[in-house]
Amino acid sequence: MSSKAATHEIKFTKLFINGEFVDSISGNTFETIDPATEEVLATVAEGRAEDVDLAVKAAREAFDNGPWPRLSGEARRKIMLKFADLIDENADELATLEVIDGGKLFGPVRYFEVGISSETFRYFAGAADKIRGATLKMSSNIQAYTLREPIGVVGHIIPWNGPAYMFATKVAPALAAGCTMVIKPAETTPLTVLFFAHLSKLAGVPDGVINVVNGFGKTAGAAISSHMDIDAVTFTGSTEVGRTVMHAAAASNLKPVSLELGGKSPFIVFDDADVDKAAELALMGNLMNKGEMCVAGSRIFVQEGIYDVFVKKLEAMVKAWPMGDPFDLATRHGPQNNKQQYEKILSCIEHGKKEGATLVTGGKPIGKKGYYIEPTLFTDVTDDMTIAKEEIFGPVISVLKFKTIEEVIKRANATKYGLTSGVMTKNIDTANTVSRSIRAGAVWVNCYIALDRDAPHGGYKMSGFGREQGLEALEHYLQVKTVATPIYDSPWL
Structure with missing residues (x-):
């Protein structure tokens, strides 16, 4: 202790x-x-x-x-x-x-x-x-x-x-x-x-x-x-x-x-987005509070033109995410809340590997005591995989590739959940179209986890x-x- x-x-x-x-x-x-x-x-x-x-x-x-x-x-x-x-x-x-x-x-x-x-x-x-x-x-x-x-x-x-x-x-x-x-x-x-x-x-x-x-x-x-x-x-x-x-x-x-x-929120990054900002928000939207967030943007859809660049930036950020003592102010990643959740997250990671997603980094428990799990990044994720369908409620990030706005809207809505969503783009027409089309209680444009006491949430x-x-x-x-x-x-x- x-x-x-x-x-x-x-x-x-x-x-x-x-x-x-x-x-x-x-x-x-x-x-x-x-x-x-x-x-x-x-x-x-x-x-x-x-x-x-x-x-x-x-x-x-x-x-x-x-x-x-x-x-x-x-x-x-x-x-x-x-x-x-x-x-x-x-x-x-x-x-x-x-x-x-x-x-x-x-x-x-x-x-x-x-x-x-x-x-x-x-x-x-x-x-x-x-x-x-x-x-x-x-x-x-x-x-x-x-x-x-x-x-x-x-x-x-x-x-x-x-x-x-x-x-x-x-x-x-x-x-x-x-x-x-x-x-x-x-x-x-x-x-x-x-x-x-x-x-x-x-x-x-x-x-x-x-x-x-x-x-x-x-x-x-x-x-x-x-x-x-x-x-x-x-x-x-x-x-x-x-x-x-x-x-x-x-x-x-x-x-x-x-x-x-629950939620399985889409975080959609278009080719014209600020890639550095998008990667930073994707990181925070998945790893804050060890990923134990109903609003986690755990389905990251990235347009094919910037997919590889985005993944490289996000990988570097995930690997640098500081883990350790929760009382240390430099720590950004602590233990999962309880043993049952810890075991569920590890099981989901195994599903991701078995179903063909590419494990880029993380995926393992840390230490001999405490419910610590490495921040985990998967790429080459498809919509039918368990990690893309089920709420994990842990530090597991899935990146999916898309081509067109029509395609990503359809795929983003192809879920039983509809809690939150994120859109990264510099095009106001794209932002407006996606905001009107996503079936979720919140759409955050060029920001994420924009919760506030004055903003209704559900x-x-x-x-x-x-x-x-x-x-x-x-x-x-x-x-x-x-x-x-x-x-x-x-x-x-």
Whole structure:
């Protein structure tokens, strides 16, 4: 175990229900592992259906009878701004937890992701006192208006690849809307979310508004998805599990679902693109966060005129990508999040080799301890190969060759996914044509991973539905009520 992980005090390992850290009803626990060393970090309380039920009761009481939904938007805004300040004040702690529990890199988390999290709270705090309805012009002697009211108790199921960022993305708009909630962090990364729960109490969020139940998808996650007293659920993760969440929600109380699922995003480089910039963005779009990104541009389509030059530049960059201790600010590549994901990535690499792709560099595990895999580059990849069809969620880059714009549009869309995409070109007509033709929730032109709190994010097809970030994110946590009254003294009666 690294010296920082070995000496770091982990303060919160229980469930957080109704404003208190408590043991699970069963007393069961599970271990959370440092992916850099494969050693146990902490033993964490394991919540199951009965614990979810307690958390839901607390959230329901807080919604039906507590102050949070009844506070003015201004009052909610002030508490959320305090929450944001506390996130910034505890940036070192949050970043450390993300490193030792999830294998993320200290520098990017400390100086980028934690700041995004706090600014997301500030963004939605600014919306809390601006939620309004509309006055309707009716066609008869009726006057009417709409109210936009919080939907109620929300279940959030958070993925392991970015716990801090995803906590803010889901919790901040729900709080702004006036909802209460039950949150299940991923079983491999519970520590960051538990620390956020602690900060919520310090910020003045009333008891019962935020509840956290650690546990596994098949027990705690399933209980949230199917609970009759949860009014809406959000899930970020794999398409397979998203389908299960949706089925459980439909089979219970028909609760609305927002799903941000997998991706196999095309990154299209045309002959006229700036090759150096394209290679740099392709590298970042695949190797940032060890490739554990749903938005990874893992199908790189390069037009034949610059294919060889592009591959040479990208190969040099991949080979120079610094690997090592996640706490070292010079490191750009740390361990994969967990053993299961580590083994899946290695299996996908073997599929690539067996199916005829050319392994240019990488492809091997690193060291005897920790879930480290070399950044991997394949060329001569065809559309029918496993590495070109399936989401790998790891540091594996596939480069494919194309001739014409019509061809690449067709091939880019030939996937069950539709989350994001990238286009590199100096031709505005090409950029506009591709942007209008790609079936994905985002098209990034001459940039990549252009995520922002003001830009709605979500997928087409089997990448899910619903939008996070942007003011559109509030819609999942609000419902519209129409209030109509007659005008009895109308001259038209």
